[in-house]
Each structure stands twice: as structure tokens, then as C-alpha cells.
Amino acid sequence: MGEGLSIKQFVTEVKKGNISVLEHTEKILSEAEQSNSQYHYFNLIAREAALKQAGEVEASIKTGRNKGMLPGVPLSVKDCICVQGIESRAGSKILSGYEPLFDATVIERARAEGAIIIGKTSQDEFGFGTFNTNVGIGFEIPKNPHDIKRCCGGSSGGSAGFTALTKLTHASIGESTGGSIACPASFCGVVGLTPTYGRVSRYGLIDYANSLDKIGSMGKTVEDAALLLEVIAGYDSNDSTSLKQEKDDFSKIEPSKLKIGIVKELFENCDAPVKKECMNAIKKLGAKTQEISLPLNAKYGIAAYYIISTSEASTNLARYCGMRYGLHEKLEGNFNEYFSKVRSNGFNKEAKRRILLGTFARMAGFRDAYYLRAMKARTRLIREFKEAFSKVDVLANPTMPIVAPTFEAIEKLTPLQQYAMDLCTVPANLAGMPHISVPVAMQGKAPVGLMLTADHLQEKKMIQAALAVESACK
Amino acid sequence: MEKNGIVIGLECHIQLNTDSKLFCGCRTQAEEPNSSCCPICLGHPGSKPVLNAKALNYALQVALALNCEVNKEFFFSRKTYFYPDMSKDFQITQYEIPVGVKGHVALSNGKRIGITRVHLEEDPAALVHEAGLGASNFSLVDYNRSGIPLVEVVTEPDLSSPQEARDFLDQLTTILSYLKVYSPSSGTLKADCNVSVYGNARVEVKNVTGKRGVEKALEFEVARQKNLLLNEREVVRETRSFDEKSMTTKATRGKETEEDYGYIFEPDLTAIRLSTAEIKKMKQRLPELHAAKSKRFMQEFNLDEYTANVLARNFTLGLLFEEIAKQVEPMIAAKFLTRELMAVVNRSGLDLNALDLSADEIASLLSLLLDRRVTEKAAKEAIIAYLTKGEKPTQFIERQGLAMDLQERDIEKAVEKVLAENKKAVADLKTGNKKSLNFLVGQVMHLTKAKAEPRLVQKIIAEKIKG
Ligand SMILES: [Zn+2]
Numbered sequence: 001m002g003e004g005l006s007i008k009q010f011v012t013e014v015k016k017g018n019i020s021v022l023e024h025t026e027k028i029l030s031e032a033e034q035s036n037s038q039y040h041y042f043n044l045i046a047r048e049a050a051l052k053q054a055g056e057v058e059a060s061i062k063t064g065r066n067k068g069m070l071p072g073v074p075l076s077v078k079d080c081i082c083v084q085g086i087e088s089r090a091g092s093k094i095l096s097g098y099e100p101l102f103d104a105t106v107i108e109r110a111r112a113e114g115a116i117i118i119g120k121t122s123q124d125e126f127g128f129g130t131f132n133t134n135v136g137i138g139f140e141i142p143k144n145p146h147d148i149k150r151c152c153g154g155s156s157g158g159s160a161g162f163t164a165l166t167k168l169t170h171a172s173i174g175e176s177t178g179g180s181i182a183c184p185a186s187f188c189g190v191v192g193l194t195p196t197y198g199r200v201s202r203y204g205l206i207d208y209a210n211s212l213d214k215i216g217s218m219g220k221t222v223e224d225a226a227l228l229l230e231v232i233a234g235y236d237s238n239d240s241t242s243l244k245q246e247k248d249d250f251s252k253i254e255p256s257k258l259k260i261g262i263v264k265e266l267f268e269n270c271d272a273p274v275k276k277e278c279m280n281a282i283k284k285l286g287a288k289t290q291e292i293s294l295p296l297n298a299k300y301g302i303a304a305y306y307i308i309s310t311s312e313a314s315t316n317l318a319r320y321c322g323m324r325y326g327l328h329e330k331l332e333g334n335f336n337e338y339f340s341k342v343r344s345n346g347f348n349k350e351a352k353r354r355i356l357l358g359t360f361a362r363m364a365g366f367r368d369a370y371y372l373r374a375m376k377a378r379t380r381l382i383r384e385f386k387e388a389f390s391k392v393d394v395l396a397n398p399t400m401p402i403v404a405p406t407f408e409a410i411e412k413l414t415p416l417q418q419y420a421m422d423l424c425t426v427p428a429n430l431a432g433m434p435h436i437s438v439p440v441a442m443q444g445k446a447p448v449g450l451m452l453t454a455d456h457l458q459e460k461k462m463i464q465a466a467l468a469v470e471s472a473c474k
Numbered sequence: 475m476e477k478n479g480i481v482i483g484l485e486c487h488i489q490l491n492t493d494s495k496l497f498c499g500c501r502t503q504a505e506e507p508n509s510s511c512c513p514i515c516l517g518h519p520g521s522k523p524v525l526n527a528k529a530l531n532y533a534l535q536v537a538l539a540l541n542c543e544v545n546k547e548f549f550f551s552r553k554t555y556f557y558p559d560m561s562k563d564f565q566i567t568q569y570e571i572p573v574g575v576k577g578h579v580a581l582s583n584g585k586r587i588g589i590t591r592v593h594l595e596e597d598p599a600a601l602v603h604e605a606g607l608g609a610s611n612f613s614l615v616d617y618n619r620s621g622i623p624l625v626e627v628v629t630e631p632d633l634s635s636p637q638e639a640r641d642f643l644d645q646l647t648t649i650l651s652y653l654k655v656y657s658p659s660s661g662t663l664k665a666d667c668n669v670s671v672y673g674n675a676r677v678e679v680k681n682v683t684g685k686r687g688v689e690k691a692l693e694f695e696v697a698r699q700k701n702l703l704l705n706e707r708e709v710v711r712e713t714r715s716f717d718e719k720s721m722t723t724k725a726t727r728g729k730e731t732e733e734d735y736g737y738i739f740e741p742d743l744t745a746i747r748l749s750t751a752e753i754k755k756m757k758q759r760l761p762e763l764h765a766a767k768s769k770r771f772m773q774e775f776n777l778d779e780y781t782a783n784v785l786a787r788n789f790t791l792g793l794l795f796e797e798i799a800k801q802v803e804p805m806i807a808a809k810f811l812t813r814e815l816m817a818v819v820n821r822s823g824l825d826l827n828a829l830d831l832s833a834d835e836i837a838s839l840l841s842l843l844l845d846r847r848v849t850e851k852a853a854k855e856a857i858i859a860y861l862t863k864g865e866k867p868t869q870f871i872e873r874q875g876l877a878m879d880l881q882e883r884d885i886e887k888a889v890e891k892v893l894a895e896n897k898k899a900v901a902d903l904k905t906g907n908k909k910s911l912n913f914l915v916g917q918v919m920h921l922t923k924a925k926a927e928p929r930l931v932q933k934i935i936a937e938k939i940k941g
Contacts, residue, residue: 082520090519100520101513206519210741239522240743311738315554318563319517323615331612335558362736371738 003167007073007224008251010169014061014072021061021072025054025116028074028168032119038148040140041162043079045119046086050074057114068114069231075110076163076172078156079120080127081215082204083107090206091123091155092136094346095326104204105239106173106215106232113231121158125351126313127177127208130421131410132157132184134350141407145188147445150404153187159218160184160192171219171228177208178305179399179425181216182437186399186449189439191466193217193225196457197432198243200229201236207316209309210241212429222438222466227251229459245457253460255467257287260452261392264291265298266424270401277448278398281440284472287465292388292395297381297427304381305426306419307361307374314358320346353415382431389455394465396452397424399437403446428453436466440473479672480696482639483631484688487624488650489597489661490532495621496596497523497566502623503660507602507616515621517561522742525550529623530573530746532655533594536625537574538757539649540589544574547747550594550740555733558613559598561620567595569737579649580765581641582783588630597622625655631668636692639667643685644787648764651827652789659825667692671699675711679723682716691716695723767792775804784812790826791816797833802840810840814854818861829861836860839867846883849937852876882934885918885926889934892917903939911935 005013013019032045060066077083080090082100084107089095107117125136132154133141142157144150145165152161156174161184163172174181176194185192194216202213217228230250236242260282267275282289322328322342329342347355361370388395401423410418428435433456437449450469454462495502495515504510513521537544551569572593578586599620601613627646633639647663650656665688670676677699682691694716699709714723762770768786771777777785785795785808798807815836819826839856842848848856848871856867856876871877878886892914893900902910911932918931 088520095519098519101518102520104520203522204520207742211739238524240524241741311736312741315552315564315736315738318554318556319519319561321556321563323558324516324561325518336556339556359736362738364734364736367736375739 005169006221007070007169007171007219007227010073011069011071015066017061019072021058021116022051022054024072024168025050025074025118028166028170029118031166031168032076032162035162035165038143039145039161039165040142041122041158041165042076042119043089043091043122043139043158044087046083046117049086050116050118053111053116057116060114066114068112069227070110071114073115074118074168074170075115075228076119076121076159076170077107077117078159078172078174079123080175080206080208081106081173082206083117083120086117086120088120088206089136089326090127091125091139092320092346092351093138093327093348094136094320094322094342095206096346097327098325100204102204104215105201105236107204109232109234110173110228115231121156121162121172122152123157123180124155125348126206126317127155127175127180128313128350128354129154130179130183130418131405133407133410134348136351137346137348144404144446146447147404149406149408150446151187151407151410153184153400153404155180155184156192156218157184157188160188160190163190163218163220164188171217171224173215173228173232174218175205175208175213175215176425176429177212177214177309178429179422181214181218182399182425182435182449182451183422185218185437186439186447186451187404189442189447189449191219191222191225191439191470192437192449193219193222193229193463194429194435195229195233195459196243196434198241199245199434199457199459200233201239201242203236203238203242207312209312210316211312212305212309212432214429214432222436222463222470223251225436226253226463243457248460250459250463253463253467255471256464257285257468258393258461258465259288259290260285260465261290261292261388261395263395263397264293265295266397266427269298269423270398271403273443274398274400274402274448277441277443278396278450281450281469281473282396285469286472287468290392292392294384294388294427296384297430298423300377301381301427301430302419302422304374304377305422305430306357307370308378308430310354310358311362311371311374312358314355314362317347317351317355322346350415378430381427385427385431385433385453386455389458393458393461394452394454396450399424399449399451403443403448424451432456434459434462436462438466438469438473440469480634481631481670481676482633482636482692483668484627484629484633484639484642485666485668486627486629486643486646487595487597487664488627488647488656489663490529490623490625490655491657491661492526492529492532492623494526496526496529496594496623497621500621504618507614507618509618511617511620515561516617517563523566523740525743525746526623529594532623532653533573533592533625534748534756535653535655535760536627536650537577537592538753539653539760539763540574540577540579540592540627540646542574542577542589542592544748544753544756545571546750546753547571547745548573549745550743551737552740553735553737555735557598558615559601559620561599561617565596565598566740566743567626568593579642579645581638581645583641585632585638587632587638587642590628590630591626592628593626595624595626596620597624625650636689636696639692640685640689643688647685648787652761652763654789659828667695669695669699671696671709672703674699674703674709677709677711678713679716680713680726683718687716687718690721691723694721698723764789764792771795775799775808777805777808781808781812784816788826790831794831794833794836798837798840801834801837802844806844807837807840810836814857815861818858822862824861831860832866835866835868839871842868842871842877846886847877849876849878849886851937881926882930885922885931886934888918888921888926889931889938892921893935893938900939903935
């Protein structure tokens with residue numbers, strides 16, 4: 001029942017009464033539970049709450065009251081997004097026991113359309129990673145659904161992994177700071193859509209780097225991802241950086257061949273097979289193309305990104321000190337000693353590294369050279385993008401320079417080499433440009449994703465192009 | 475160097491009297507500890523701040539009233555440090571570009587004090603030490619205060635005595651009260667006081683509460699530093715705290731170096747942009763402030779400087795005066811308000827703003843007094859009853875039967891005439907000479923053609939002499 005259906009098809013069947021929401025929810029919860037011991041996609045499976053919600057949706061369908069866009073559609077949610085009453089830890093031990101008093105705006109909107117929240121997905125601790133291997137203390141690392149020796153990519157690894165694994169209708173709400181939706185989508189072979197910064201409210205998002213964080217959608221198809229974006233997007237007065245935009249019908253967009261810019265530097269630095277598959281996909285599309293050069297983004301993107309993101313992250317993480325929520329320790333010593341104990345025990349290695357890096361970058365004496373300079377660089381890099389969009393509609397590049405690496409290979413990488421893997425995803429994220437990763441081919445057991453980037457608020461163009469790529473690569 | 479060699483600069487933090495907090499909808503006034511807080515002011519993960527437009531408007535008014543240049547674009551910053559009263563372990567404040575810069579305020583003697591900057595920020599929570607600081611091995615935290623809007627006003631080091639610092643704070647709080655952005659009864663004022671003497675090291679006395687506290691802390695600190703120098707000892711650059719009980723300052727343990735707050739732009743809030751026209755409009759809408767009003771009172775009503783200042787210092791009093799002055803002789807109104815009315819206010823510790831007094835009522839009472847239909851004593855009683863019990867003066871006079879009939883007024887006039895013409899007898903009477911009383915009564919009887927009742931004449935003379 002319900003296998004292989006798109007969200008739109010599923011919703012039609014549900015409304016006709018051909019699919020029982022309760023049964024479908026039960027089925028996907030069981031799959032999540034059963035697969036978790038091997039794949040570890042979920043930090044928490046919200047069985048009870050999901051079934052309660054499913055019961056309510058089912059009842060409203062039977063009485064014909066349900067007018068929602070997503071009745072009964074199971075959604076998994078990245079752990080860093082607050083769900084009321086459901087432990088939300090952002091993948092960190094330090095948030096053990098934190099049950100938000102409120103739903104994130106995206107959750108509220110999804111629920112209002114009848115979606116069922118089935119659980120919180122695995123991520124790198126606070127989003128600090130590219131392979132979802134930097135999980136918090138006591139958390140499991142998710143395994144790639146195509147090959148368990150490989151990683152899922154991060155940081156929204158659990159969301160991508162489960163979306164790829166399940167045959168049931170399902171989508172996921174992810175979050176990207178520097179590529180955390182596109183990367184795992186590419187490694188797991190699903191669609192990962194990151195909107196323009198400010199398009200989707202961040203209210204209820206446990207922050208990594210507020211000026212970069214974007215909540216987005218992940219689905220099996222471009223249409224699924226676009227539909228979920230349509231539900232969660234829109235102005236929210238609770239988020240001061242939310243953009244005042246008319247609601248768009250992202251789910252009704254038709255494929256279109258637009259002028260594609262091929263980003264020279266981002267192709268150059270990729271593994272040859274990845275480069276080849278991505279070029280093939282663009283060829284199959286048969287669209288007009290033009291080579292675009294983004295030298296500044298390629299040269300300074302990663303440096304600026306890591307300085308800004310760690311600076312902001314180190315302030316965001318200051319509040320985790322064992323006083324009001326999350327991890328507590330035995331009260332001993334003065335407050336400084338107590339805070340240090342909680343933080344020493346609660347954060348894993350990469351979180352500590354980024355706190356140190358970020359604190360350093362904003363310290364008096366270094367602030368001008370690092371933090372402020374990176375902020376200025378960001379403005380320049382955005383300008384470079386804007387110039388490119390005066391020539392083409394969307395930009396294309398491989399989402400990741402490699403296919404999903406094995407855990408063995410990852411262990412050999414230094415932190416700096418790991419950061420360098422974000423080369424292709426970081427520029428669009430730093431500039432706040434909407435981008436989407438679409439699976440275009442398999443490299444053996446590992447999927448390859450093509451990333452399409454559009455100008456600010458040009459999600460429509462991005463989705464048009466993505467639909468065209470998707471159908472060309474079927 | 476100032477002439478006495480004392481250099482003082484203040485960083486004042488004043489709570490603005492908005493209804494809700496700076497970044498959330500929680501009420502600023504609450505009795506029960508931790509009864510006015512929410513995920514935002516508690517810093518819960520996932521919550522986000524939204525700027526209170528009223529608080530921003532208040533801060534802009536303060537900057538303009540302090541003659542600052544208002545920035546056309548400014549933003550908030552994060553000041554990060556760990557402390558148990560901080561809900562996020564960073565404070566949302568302003569750093570690079572505050573609301574306003576380069577202002578000035580005049581002290582009561584006319585001396586101009588430079589204002590370095592005016593900015594808006596959030597108050598941390600309050601730490602409660604149930605058994606007193608030091609005595610208890612734990613602290614409680616009350617988050618009702620967390621997120622209350624504060625305006626920070628930083629002065630140039632232009633103040634040259636603790637008294638000038640006090641005067642500055644008086645001027646500042648008067649301006650804030652005039653703008654109706656500050657309630658002296660419920661809003662707290664705290665200041666970090668920087669002080670150095672004879673060009674020696676600068677000492678910062680942190681977090682002193684109240685205007686009197688600032689004056690006392692500075693007095694102690696100046697004396698302490700002068701003493702050190704007299705004994706040929708060095709003043710060390712340090713941060714000290716002020717103990718209100720002993721009225722002394724002491725060195726705070728630990729950090730001697732400047733703290734590094736690692737400021738970054740607050741990424742959850744957007745920059746605020748204002749046009750020149752908007753700023754100009756706001757400036758035009760500012761009310762007349764007390765210095766200007768005092769000058770106007772002197773010119774318009776021919777008042778002396780002291781009286782004009784007292785009237786203008788309190789916004790409500792000034793307003794009351796102007797209304798009453800339309801109906802009765804301004805000089806009389808001014809004297810009555812500054813002496814009789816304010817005496818009752820100060821003695822009974824009343825808040826004039828909360829009393830909601832009617833200018834018409836007070837004017838009616840003053841008219842009765844001027845027509846000699848009530849005695850000064852009766853008028854005083856009536857104003858006490860009005861201020862403390864809310865009974866209207868005219869009602870009070872009637873209920874108590876204090877209105878004199880026509881005859882009484884004539885007698886009173888006669889008494890005044892006789893007393894004025896017989897200074898010697900009056901002086902004698904004051905020393906207890908009974909014969910003088912009889913003499914004076916006789917004179918009044920003569921003047922009123924024996925129509926007055928002698929016992930009443932005696933009573934009025936006694937009242938007048940007592941004053
Ligand atoms: Zn609140």
C-alpha cells in the first residue's frame with residue numbers, strides 16, 4: 001500500500017479513502033524503527049505522537065473536513081528543528097532532555113496541512129560536518145542506504161538516508177548552513193532543495209550560524225521537494241530575517257530549458273568521474289549553456305564561510321551551560337567550573353573545535369583580520385554571483401567533488417581537507433542563493449548529484465531547470 | 475586637567491518603561507519571580523528575538539533629546555560572556571554603530587557635558603542571593619528582568635566632581651521623565667563610574683545603583699584615591715564594586731585586563747534604516763524639555779530662577795502650573811505649588827505623576843485664598859486632603875465649614891491693616907504681652923466700627939501672628 005507514490009499521488013489516494021493514514025503511518029514507523037539499528041537515520045522516532053496525529057488526520061478525512069495539502073504525508077525532521085514536546089537535540093548530548101515548548105514555524109505549517117511528524121533525523125552535532133560522522137557523544141553515525149561502508153553526507157544525513165531508503169511516500173525537512181541539504185542529497189541520491197536565505201522562517205531552528213542557516217526540503221523527486229517547500233515557505237513575523245514574499249505555487253511549476261551557466265572552477269576541482277556524469281546530464285538536457293567563472297567564490301568562499309559560521313556558532317553555543325535545559329551535572333564549584341564541566345562533557349570534538357575557531361576569529365585583535373574581513377568578502381562574493389546571473393538563468397556544478405566516501409577514507413582526512421569538500425556547496429550558501437541537488441547518475445554503488453543555483457528568490461527558475469534535468473536523466 | 479583634577483565619566487544604564495520586553499512580548503512589570511518569561515527571554519534553543527518598535531522609538535527620542543547625531547543605519551551586536559544571569563550567555567546590545575553619538579547635556583550651572591553615545595540593549599536576569607551575597611553558597615535567578623529594554627548613555631569624561639555627576643544624573647532622569655520613557659519609581663538606573671584624580675590611573679566602579687549611590691561611590695572613590703596619593707602610594711588601574719551598606723568600594727577579584735567580548739553582528743536581527751526626514755520629524759516631535767521650559771517660565775511669568783527650575787524639573791508640576799497660571803496670578807500659583815503642594819508631596823512620599831490632580835480644583839482653591847474667603851491654614855489643610863485622600867479642595871472647605879462669611883473677610887482685612895500699622899504692638903504680643911493683644915483688638919474694633927465680634931478678632935489675630 002502506498003509504495004512508490006509521489007506526495008501528490010499519495011494525497012489523492014488518501015483523500016479518496018484508498019489509503020489509511022493510520023496504517024500508512026504505522027507502516028513507516030515500523031520501517032524507521034527496524035532500519036534504525038543498521039542505518040541510524042533517526043535520533044528519535046516519535047511513534048506515539050505520530051500515531052495520535054495520524055488518528056486525527058484520519059478522522060478529519062472521514063468527515064471530509066481535511067482541506068490540507070499534505071494529509072497523512074509522513075515527514076521526518078532534522079534534529080535541530082524544534083518540535084513541541086519532542087526531544088530536540090540538534091544531534092548533541094548537551095541538549096539531552098530538551099523538549100521545546102513550541103513548534104518551529106515550519107513544523108506548525110506542515111502540521112496545519114496534515115503532515116505527520118514521524119521523528120528527528122540524525123545530523124552532525126549542530127550541523128558541524130560534511131559526512132555526518134561528527135555526531136554528538138552517544139549518537140550513532142548513519143550509513144549510506146546504497147552502501148553501508150559509505151557515509152550519508154551531512155549534515156542532514158539522516159533525512160537524506162531515510163528518504164532514499166524507504167519505498168513509502170515520505171519527505172524530510174532539512175537544514176543547510178554551508179551545504180547540509182545538497183551534500184547528503186547528492187550522496188544518498190535524493191533531491192535536496194535549499195531556498196533563498198529568508199524564504200523559510202528559521203523560528204524554531206536550533207542555530208548553527210544564523211546568517212547562513214536555511215531550512216529546506218528533501219524528497220525523492222523535485223516535485224515532492226517543491227511541494228514541501230511551498231508548504232513551509234512564507235513570511236513569518238517571529239523571524240526578523242524572514243522575507244516578505246507572496247506565496248508561490250512551487251508544486252505547480254513545469255520543467256523548462258533555461259540557459260545554464262557551467263561554473264568553471266567548481267568543475268575543475270572535482271573527481272573526473274563526477275565531472276563526467278554531471279557534464280553528461282547537462283548535455284542530455286540539451287539546454288543553452290555558457291561557461292561562467294566564479295574565481296572569487298572558488299578562492300575565498302570556504303575561508304569566509306568557515307570564519308563567519310564558526311564565529312556565529314561559537315556565540316550560539318554559549319548558552320549551553322547546564323542551567324535551564326539540556327544536560328545537567330552535579331552542582332559543584334563556582335559557576336565557571338560548573339559551566340566548563342557541562343560543556344566539556346556535553347560537546348563532542350568538532351563542536352569544541354568550532355567554538356575555539358569561532359571565538360578566536362572574533363577576539364579583539366583578530367576580529368578585523370578575520371571576522372570583519374570575512375563579512376566584507378561575503379558582500380564581494382554575492383556581487384560575483386549577481387554578475388553571473390545577468391548572463392544565465394541558473395548555474396550548474398557537481399554538488400560534491402566526490403561521491404560518498406567510505407568511513408575508512410574519511411578517517412584519513414584532516415579537518416582542513418574535510419572543510420575543502422564543501423567547495424561546491426559553500427558559495428551558494430554563503431551568498432544565500434537558492435540551490436538544489438538532483439541525482440543524475442550512479443557511480444557504481446554511489447549516486448552523483450548535480451547542483452543548480454539560481455539568483456535570490458528565483459526558486460521558480462531553479463525548480464524549472466531541476467525538473468528538466470530530472471526528466472532528462474530518468 | 476580640570477581645576478581640581480578630578481575626571482569622571484559615566485556609563486548609565488536606564489530601564490525604559492515599555493509595556494513589553496525588548497525582544498519578546500513578556501510584560502516588563504511582574505510581581506512573582508519568573509512569572510514573566512518565555513522561550514525568547516529564557517534563551518531557549520530555537521527561539522528568536524523580534525525588536526520592540528516602541529523601545530527603539532524611545533531610544534531614538536533619548537538620543538535626540540540628548541542632542542545626539544542619530545545614525546541613519548544602525549544594528550545590534552552580540553556581546554558574549556559567561557555569567558549565570560545571562561539567558562543566552564550573550565547580550566544583544568549595540569557596538570560599532572549605536573542609535574546616537576556626539577550629544578551633550580547642560581548641568582544646572584550651564585556646564586556642558588558631552589555624550590559619547592546612546593544605545594539600546596537588553597537587561598540580563600536578576601541574581602537573587604537569599605541570605606545576602608557571600609553568605610549563601612547558591613544564587614537564584616529571576617528571569618522577569620531578562621530582556622527588559624535598557625538605554626545606555628555614555629558621557630565624555632567631562633564631569634569634575636561627584637556633585638556634578640549627581641547633577642548630570644538629575645538632568646538625565648528629568649529629560650527621560652519628560653519624554654515619558656522612564657519611570658523613576660519602577661525603573662532602575664545603574665552606572666559604571668570611571669574616575670581618576672590628578673591624572674593618575676583610571677578606576678572603574680561597576681554597576682552602582684541609583685543617583686545617590688553614584689554620588690556616594692564617587693565621593694568614597696575620590697577620597698580613597700586622594701588618600702593613596704597623599705601617602706605616596708599608587709592608584710592602580712582596576713575595577714571596583716560599591717557596597718551600599720558601608721558606602722565603600724572594593725576591588726573586584728580577578729580580571730585586571732579588559733574583557734574580550736568578541737562582538738559580532740546580531741544575525742537574528744536586521745539593520746535599522748532611517749531617512750533624514752524621519753529623523754528630522756522625530757526631533758520636531760520632541761516635547762519642550764525642562765531647561766527650555768524653565769527659561770520660558772522666567773520670561774513669561776517673571777519667576778525667579780529657583781522657582782522656575784523647581785516647576786520645570788517635574789513635568790507634571792510644570793503642566794499643572796501653566797494651567798493654574800491661566801486662572802490665577804502666576805506668582806501666587808508658583809509659590810503655592812513649589813512650597814505648599816510640593817511640601818506635602820515630598821513629606822508623604824507621593825508620586826505627582828500618579829495623582830492626576832485637577833488644575834481647576836487647585837485654581838479654585840487659590841481664588842478662595844486670594845479673595846480671603848479661606849485662611850492660609852484652611853488652604854493648606856485642603857491641599858493635604860486633596861493629595862493624600864483625593865478629596866476635592868472646594869468640597870473639603872465646604873464639608874469642614876472653613877469658608878469665611880463676608881463679615882469674617884472684612885474683619886480679616888481690618889486685622890491685617892492694624893497689624894501692619896502697629897509693628898511695635900505686634901512685636902510685644904509675640905513676646906507674650908497680653909496688653910498688646912487688647913490694644914490690637916481695640917484698634918480693630920475701632921476700624922470696624924465695633925461691628926466685629928471680639929473673640930473672633932482675637933482668634934484671627936492669633937492665627938496671623940502664628941503665621
Ligand atoms: Zn519573554
